[in-house]
Amino acid sequence: MTTTAVDRRVGRAATKGLGDLRADFPLLAANPGLVYLDSAATSQKPRAVLDAIVRYYETANANPHRGAYKLSGAATDAYHGARATIARFLGAADADTLIFTRGTTEAINLLATAWGHSHVHRGDRIVVTRLEHHANFVTWQQMARAVGAEFRICELTEAGDLDLDQLRTLVTANTRVVAFGHVSNALGTVNDVAEIVKIAHAAGALAFCDGAQGAPHLRVGFDALGVDAYAFSGHKMLGPMGIGGVIVRRKLLEAMPPYQFGGDMIEFVFDGDSTWNTLPHKFEAGTPNVEGAVGLEAAVRYLDGLGMDAVRAHEVELSRYALQLLGDIEGLEIHGPATAEARSGVVSFTLGDIHPHDLSTMLDVDGVCVRAGHHCAQPLMRALKVSSTVRASFYVYNTLADIDALAASLRKAKERFGAHHG
Amino acid sequence: MPTTADGGAGLSALYQERILAHYRKPHHKGTVERATGVHTVKNPLCGDDVTVAVREVDGVVVDAAFTGTGCSITQASASMLMDLVRGKSPGEIDVLQRAFDAMLAGEGADHALGEMQALSGVAAFKARHKCARLPWQALHGALGNGGR
Numbered sequence: 001m002t003t004t005a006v007d008r009r010v011g012r013a014a015t016k017g018l019g020d021l022r023a024d025f026p027l028l029a030a031n032p033g034l035v036y037l038d039s040a041a042t043s044q045k046p047r048a049v050l051d052a053i054v055r056y057y058e059t060a061n062a063n064p065h066r067g068a069y070k071l072s073g074a075a076t077d078a079y080h081g082a083r084a085t086i087a088r089f090l091g092a093a094d095a096d097t098l099i100f101t102r103g104t105t106e107a108i109n110l111l112a113t114a115w116g117h118s119h120v121h122r123g124d125r126i127v128v129t130r131l132e133h134h135a136n137f138v139t140w141q142q143m144a145r146a147v148g149a150e151f152r153i154c155e156l157t158e159a160g161d162l163d164l165d166q167l168r169t170l171v172t173a174n175t176r177v178v179a180f181g182h183v184s185n186a187l188g189t190v191n192d193v194a195e196i197v198k199i200a201h202a203a204g205a206l207a208f209c210d211g212a213q214g215a216p217h218l219r220v221g222f223d224a225l226g227v228d229a230y231a232f233s234g235h236k237m238l239g240p241m242g243i244g245g246v247i248v249r250r251k252l253l254e255a256m257p258p259y260q261f262g263g264d265m266i267e268f269v270f271d272g273d274s275t276w277n278t279l280p281h282k283f284e285a286g287t288p289n290v291e292g293a294v295g296l297e298a299a300v301r302y303l304d305g306l307g308m309d310a311v312r313a314h315e316v317e318l319s320r321y322a323l324q325l326l327g328d329i330e331g332l333e334i335h336g337p338a339t340a341e342a343r344s345g346v347v348s349f350t351l352g353d354i355h356p357h358d359l360s361t362m363l364d365v366d367g368v369c370v371r372a373g374h375h376c377a378q379p380l381m382r383a384l385k386v387s388s389t390v391r392a393s394f395y396v397y398n399t400l401a402d403i404d405a406l407a408a409s410l411r412k413a414k415e416r417f418g419a420h421h422g
Numbered sequence: 423m424p425t426t427a428d429g430g431a432g433l434s435a436l437y438q439e440r441i442l443a444h445y446r447k448p449h450h451k452g453t454v455e456r457a458t459g460v461h462t463v464k465n466p467l468c469g470d471d472v473t474v475a476v477r478e479v480d481g482v483v484v485d486a487a488f489t490g491t492g493c494s495i496t497q498a499s500a501s502m503l504m505d506l507v508r509g510k511s512p513g514e515i516d517v518l519q520r521a522f523d524a525m526l527a528g529e530g531a532d533h534a535l536g537e538m539q540a541l542s543g544v545a546a547f548k549a550r551h552k553c554a555r556l557p558w559q560a561l562h563g564a565l566g567n568g569g570r
Contacts, residue, residue, distance in 0.1 A: 203428075357550070365433045
């Protein structure tokens with residue numbers, strides 16, 4: 001364990017909403033000096049998630065859908081029970097339209113491959129935004145190149161929000177899809193999903209939402225949001241790595257060819273051709289990730305127990321405190337929205353002329369884990385005219401004391417480097 | 423619990439005054455006239471880049487300079503390296519590079535590295551090895567594309 005210059009063990013200040021949840025998270029409980037501020041990269045896991053995975057292997061492990069024996073039935077029930085719980089959590093009434101994938105990246109690749117290659121043609125247009133993670137940028141960029149479609153980027157306003165006026169002019173009659181993030185992973189900007197959907201649909205385009213940074217922090221309500229597809233990653237919302245998914249409107253899924261071929265996704269296989277299984281199986285070739293699904297089910301039950309409104313209030317309180325404390329450090333520049341309410345629990349910043357990698361190394365020595373780099377958003381970094389930033393991101397287990405530790409460590413780093421304010 | 427280094431002692435070794443001095447006022451930052459080789463290396467993780475230009479005459483580096491943006495470790499490493507390689511042959515530079523890699527691997531600092539021994543503190547910070555090596559990679563490329 002790293003030594004800590006700042007004693008965080010005394011008076012760990014919980015927010016008003018959630019209380020101190022560290023005891024529920026074995027890794028955090030075992031490392032009281034650790035200040036984990038990189039949940040936008042991946043979240044820590046509560047005991048309930050680890051237990052659910054062990055319980056599955058101890059009581060119900062078999063290959064789902066295959067055997068006529070009872071144990072295979074138990075595995076099948078566990079898998080689809082998890083799907084139903086997660087669909088309900090994300091506000092989708094039709095659980096069979098939730099397709100499990102390895103995560104958001106694979107979900108977007110599924111959409112671009114299965115839907116994109118069958119519905120986007122030469123001369124059509126695809127619109128993304130300057131805020132996108134590479135997963136929702138490169139995937140559509142390459143799909144557009146492959147079919148000869150136009151690839152257009154919605155820019156940011158001076159204030160750093162998406163320029164929705166520009167979006168209205170970009171989304172033309174030949175636009176097939178607007179692919180956008182619910183929340184920016186690099187800046188924490190919460191986008192106006194309803195307005196973007198309205199703009200897309202008014203032009204007859206689809207609206208696909210990358211929810212990797214939305215689902216963990218905000219109440220989603222798929223059916224109410226009006227988006228045509230919503231992708232998410234389990235590991236960013238307290239679940240295990242290797243599981244995530246995408247909810248897609250049923251009509252679209254039925255009109256799309258399969259993404260991958262193999263077992264489970266077929267109905268009849270003839271020598272010359274094959275037919276496809278019903279939803280969701282048509283898009284889930286091969287043995288599924290049952291442990292991931294039941295782990296993620298336990299994660300969303302845990303979040304449900306806290307209440308997503310309470311989770312949101314907790315993160316706004318942490319962000320407000322961070323904006324205030326970090327804003328007081330001379331030479332520290334915060335990127336992204338000005339108010340805590342306009343962002344998710346993410347604060348991206350630079351400190352004078354100290355390189356973000358130097359900063360993160362110095363914070364690491366104090367047990368403060370932050371991300372330094374381009375956050376898989378090089379097109380955005382170019383627009384901000386920085387090569388990289390430091391990003392602190394919060395989740396349910398963080399406390400106000402974690403922010404105190406971050407600020408104290410930043411002041412120490414500044415002293416060591418004698419930061420020049422540029 | 424994985425850690426990169428322990429406590430302020432490791433940090434003081436990493437960011438010692440000599441390194442910060444090179445970072446703030448780098449030596450040989452600029453271009454080389456009649457360069458015989460130029461090479462750029464980028465670190466995609468942080469977007470940093472280093473370009474090294476060299477002028478070789480009769481199998482000896484007579485001039486070397488660098489440009490680019492980067493963290494203190496990359497910049498200090500480049501600055502010290504430009505000092506070190508003057509008057510050396512590519513063969514001698516290869517030997518020094520192996521000594522430098524051994525130092526990062528925690529096998530001790532070779533006196534032949536001169537001022538670059540100050541970077542021995544990087545050894546404890548695995549995530550930063552790439553930063554210290556970046557200028558060496560650029561130098562290697564510059565020597566390689568010099569038509570030798």
